[in-house]
Amino acid sequence: MAFRQRTWCVPTIVLIMLAVAGAWGSPPEHRRDSAIEVQYTKHEFRIPMRDGVRLFTAVYVPRDASRPYPFLITRTPFGVAPYGRDAYPAHIGPSDALERAGYIFVLQDARGRFQSEGRFVDVRPHIDQPRAGETDENTDMYDTVEWLLRNVAGNNGRVGVWGMSYAGFYTSASLIDSHPAIKAASPQAPVTDLFRGDDAYHNGAFMLAAQFLLYSSFFRVRPDGPDFPGGFTPFDYGVNDAGRFFLQRGPALKEIAATIRNPIFDDDIAHGTYDEYWKRRDISQHLNNVRCAVLNVAGFFDAEDLAGPFRTYHAIEERNPGVVNVLVAGPWEHGAWNRVQADSPERLQFEAAEYYRSRIVFPFFEYYLKGNGGAPLPEATVFETGTNQWRQYQTWPPPAARRTALYLHAGGRVSLEPPASGEPPYDAYVSDPFHPVPYLPIETTEFVEKYMFGDQSFAATRPDVLTYLSDPLPSDLTVSGPVSPRLQVSSTGTDADFDVKLIDVFPGQRPERSNPLPDDVPTDGPAGYAQLVRGEPMRARFRVSMSTPMPLRPNEVTPVGFDMPDVNHTFRRGHRIMVQIQSSWFPLTDLNPQSFVPLGTATRADFVKATQRVYHSPAAASRVEINVLGTARIR
Numbered sequence: 218m219a220f221r222q223r224t225w226c227v228p229t230i231v232l233i234m235l236a237v238a239g240a241w242g243s244p245p246e247h248r249r250d251s252a253i254e255v256q257y258t259k260h261e262f263r264i265p266m267r268d269g270v271r272l273f274t275a276v277y278v279p280r281d282a283s284r285p286y287p288f289l290i291t292r293t294p295f296g297v298a299p300y301g302r303d304a305y306p307a308h309i310g311p312s313d314a315l316e317r318a319g320y321i322f323v324l325q326d327a328r329g330r331f332q333s334e335g336r337f338v339d340v341r342p343h344i345d346q347p348r349a350g351e352t353d354e355n356t357d358m359y360d361t362v363e364w365l366l367r368n369v370a371g372n373n374g375r376v377g378v379w380g381m382s383y384a385g386f387y388t389s390a391s392l393i394d395s396h397p398a399i400k401a402a403s404p405q406a407p408v409t410d411l412f413r414g415d416d417a418y419h420n421g422a423f424m425l426a427a428q429f430l431l432y433s434s435f436f437r438v439r440p441d442g443p444d445f446p447g448g449f450t451p452f453d454y455g456v457n458d459a460g461r462f463f464l465q466r467g468p469a470l471k472e473i474a475a476t477i478r479n480p481i482f483d484d485d486i487a488h489g490t491y492d493e494y495w496k497r498r499d500i501s502q503h504l505n506n507v508r509c510a511v512l513n514v515a516g517f518f519d520a521e522d523l524a525g526p527f528r529t530y531h532a533i534e535e536r537n538p539g540v541v542n543v544l545v546a547g548p549w550e551h552g553a554w555n556r557v558q559a560d561s562p563e564r565l566q567f568e569a570a571e572y573y574r575s576r577i578v579f580p581f582f583e584y585y586l587k588g589n590g591g592a593p594l595p596e597a598t599v600f601e602t603g604t605n606q607w608r609q610y611q612t613w614p615p616p617a618a619r620r621t622a623l624y625l626h627a628g629g630r631v632s633l634e635p636p637a638s639g640e641p642p643y644d645a646y647v648s649d650p651f652h653p654v655p656y657l658p659i660e661t662t663e664f665v666e667k668y669m670f671g672d673q674s675f676a677a678t679r680p681d682v683l684t685y686l687s688d689p690l691p692s693d694l695t696v697s698g699p700v701s702p703r704l705q706v707s708s709t710g711t712d713a714d715f716d717v718k719l720i721d722v723f724p725g726q727r728p729e730r731s732n733p734l735p736d737d738v739p740t741d742g743p744a745g746y747a748q749l750v751r752g753e754p755m756r757a758r759f760r761v762s763m764s765t766p767m768p769l770r771p772n773e774v775t776p777v778g779f780d781m782p783d784v785n786h787t788f789r790r791g792h793r794i795m796v797q798i799q800s801s802w803f804p805l806t807d808l809n810p811q812s813f814v815p816l817g818t819a820t821r822a823d824f825v826k827a828t829q830r831v832y833h834s835p836a837a838a839s840r841v842e843i844n845v846l847g848t849a850r851i852r
Contacts (some may be wrong), residue, residue: 231507243670254305256280261302264325264356264364265337268350270743273297273332274361276369277309277322282344285373287400287586288365289315290323291380292358293385295435296331297324306538311379311403312574315582321372327387328357332835337480340386340408342497343357343393344553354390363663370424374398374584381405381514381552383521388502389529394506396488401585403578405514406522406551412495413763414524416747417485420779421756422714422806423470423816426459426656426664427521429804431445432482451751452477458660460653460804468650468808469819489816491763501532510541510576510585512594516549517602518566518669523782530613541593545577547600548595550666569600601695602750603787614698619843622703623687623794623834625840631687631794633851635838642834646681646800648713650808650824653801654682673720676797683831686722687794694788698844700751700781704798705837707775708757710811711768715777716802718752719841720795721788747795753781754806758813768813774837794851796841799830 258278263271275297277525279286289310299306309322316322329337344353348583354540362376376398380388385407393404411417417428433452454462467473470486472626488494496502515526530544547554547569554574557567583589597613623631627640656668658675665671677684702717725744758766760777788794803809810819811827832840 223341224558248644250421251307252309253277253309257305257309257318257322258318259305259812260369261300262364262368263334264361266328266360268329268352268442270333270335271351272325272328272334272361274323274325275300276365276536277324278369278371279319279321282371283317284319285371286319286321286379286459287373287375287582288323288369289320289377289582290325290358290361290365291378291381291384292325292327292354292391293380293384293840294330295383296339296586298327298331300332300441308556311405311578314575314579318579318583318588320367320377323361324589326354327403329356339484339521340411340498343390343503343566345503345566350567355393358387358391359396364814366398371832375400377401377403377582377586378405379582379713380407381555383408383559384708385522385525389500392507392509392511392533393503395682397508397530399509399581401510401512403514403581405528405554406516406519407500407521407525407529409501409525409528410495410499411485412491413486414782419767419806420756421490421759422754422802422809423486423489424805425463425473425511425807426804427469428475428482428485429459429477430664432479433477452596454662457662459590459662463500463804464651465649466483467821468824469633469810469821470807471642471819472815472821473807486817488669489825490759490766501528504529504562505536507533507537507542507601510581510593511543512581513542513544514553514554514573514578514815515544515546516553517546517600517784518553518666519551520664520666520669521551527613527783530817532567532614533703541831542582543594543596543598545598546613546783548602548605548817550669557592560690565605570609596693599697600781601785601787603695603789606691608655608785611806614844615846619849620842621845621849622840623796624838625685625831629683629685629834631652631685633849635840636833636835638835640733640827640833642837643707643832644683645830646683647826647828648681648800648811650801650811650827652681653803653808654679654716656802656805668749670748670750671798673749673795674745676718677747677795677798679799680802681799683798685796689791689793690788691850691852692848693810693849694791694849695846696750696788696843697783697787697846698785701778701842702755702781702840702844703778704776705774705832706757706777706839707772707830707832708769708811708827710825711771711810711813712756712758713769713799713810713827714754714802714806715829715830715831716754716757716799716806717841718795719750719781719784719843720746720797721750721786722746722795723748723789724793735803750786751781752797752802753779754802755779756809766813774832774841796832798831800827
């Protein structure tokens with residue numbers, strides 16, 4: 218299935234927050250004339266948990282009582298508004314088709330949020346063997362299912378669970394020792410391991426722009442009591458550029474945190490290593506005894522929870538042999554597969570989402586909850602960017618993919634051959650924390666998720682960014698699976714970030730004036746567009762262990778290797794492969810002081826300039842390892 222024309226736009230802060238907040242991707246609306254009100258009757262309950270806490274739950278039952286229906290449950294910390302038995306939202310499920318098909322939709326405020334009682338704990342740790350009266354997100358789901366089966370008439374005894382982002386975490390929690398009535402579940406971009414690749418930290422670097430936006434504007438801690446309205450309140454930066462705001466108030470994280478005083482944000486900063494705080498919140502290590510079919514959903518352009526669905530898929534695969542465990546990954550930003558509209562400028566995302574909604578998520582729930590449809594889904598349905606078509610695989614990554622290395626060379630070259638003797642042994646640049654490399658070429662206080670496929674040409678002009686470029690490809694080259702930089706580096710400092718970007722450079726010369734975030738990125742252009750395929754930071758202090766940081770020894774050659782999230786991308790014939798390396802990516806991530814001090818307590822005086830070297834000699838060869846389908850050729 219091939220897609221051609223597509224367009225992009227820069228999102229506003231409100232749209233980003235609604236995508237995070239709405240488990241179903243749409244703002245809650247009071248719609249008295251909505252199709253939902255015509256088809257469903259709304260009920261509101263306060264369902265008691267085993268410890269006596271009551272969770273607010275909205276239940277939408279089909280008005281047609283001629284047949285029984287399965288439940289389809291979403292639990293969320295972002296509110297199930299509108300509240301009131303006569304107030305109906307525009308949407309209650311993951312697709313219009315599922316709403317039309319008829320389910321008993323259940324939307325629940327998580328413990329301690331909005332209308333639910335109890336104390337909220339951010340990404341509440343799972344308890345493997347809870348004692349009497351102990352609760353976690355798994356027990357709350359179990360108790361909810363038990364109550365619904367007994368108290369809501371007209372159900373067929375089958376339960377489905379789904380949720381996106383934070384609600385995806387609650388969905389993953391429901392899988393563990395899953396209730397016998399749960400027959401199908403879909404964790405979509407689930408928060409999974411906050412320190413190792415999801416929202417909070419990526420390889421030890423704090424995801425500053427997105428986390429500050431979330432905890433300053435939406436995810437505030439409420440006062441005691443179940444009726445705090447919550448909601449979205451934009452933070453006033455006072456300037457038109459978030460990077461300038463952070464530099465003025467920082468760059469140390471503790472100084473930035475003082476501007477919002479959110480205890481959850483403070484906790485995230487205080488735990489700057491992979492300690493027990495984070496380990497206990499990694500839901501993937503508990504995904505045992507899964508007894509239902511699972512549909513994992515990922516977006517390759519998801520700037521928040523790209524690592525989560527892949528980690529969840531692999532954990533279920535390894536810990537639960539024989540269970541139906543399906544993966545779908547498409548060309549989407551965070552949650553775009555659910556509610557991208559036909560008139561949206563993101564044509565590629567819309568067309569791929571239509572395929573997903575009609576060919577994947579709808580038949581998945583229909584098959585396992587109603588017994589409708591034909592054969593189960595293939596294990597992996599993955600969109601191939603570059604050629605823009607869906608592919609199906611037996612497993613993920615594709616077993617036919619072969620490990621290949623892209624070597625860096627003197628003169629800014631990339632090739633499949635390792636460096637030869639006689640080449641200059643390294644490239645160097647000066648990294649200045651007070652003049653960092655931006656992640657966008659524009660000034661904005663928004664978190665622009667489209668940097669995930671944005672043009673990187675602007676960064677190639679900076680002296681503190683190393684750029685390596687291949688010759689034009691003689692044939693298509695498809696990369697499937699994780700991307701793994703393996704660098705040999707040194708620094709004059711005792712710590713450093715090494716941000717690595719794998720880039721697809723389109724043929725032709727860039728025009729003198731071009732928009733680095735264009736509205737239209739067709740398959741065969743624009744000329745010279747340097748599209749980010751995958752990029753990640755790596756904080757060198759964590760090169761050996763995420764739990765036990767180690768300083769760099771100044772000027773000593775040191776290996777730094779890490780894995781970046783999966784891709785499924787074809788570099789087309791005539792395109793070039795580019796690799797960029799830099800030591801800041803601001804304010805996407807926080808700034809490294811480049812001195813070995815605890816990041817949560819660093820002061821402005823701790824931030825120093827450093828000279829970084831990247832080596833490409835036979836004895837110290839830097840490379841980026843990729844999985845290639847077919848034959849890899851570079852002239």
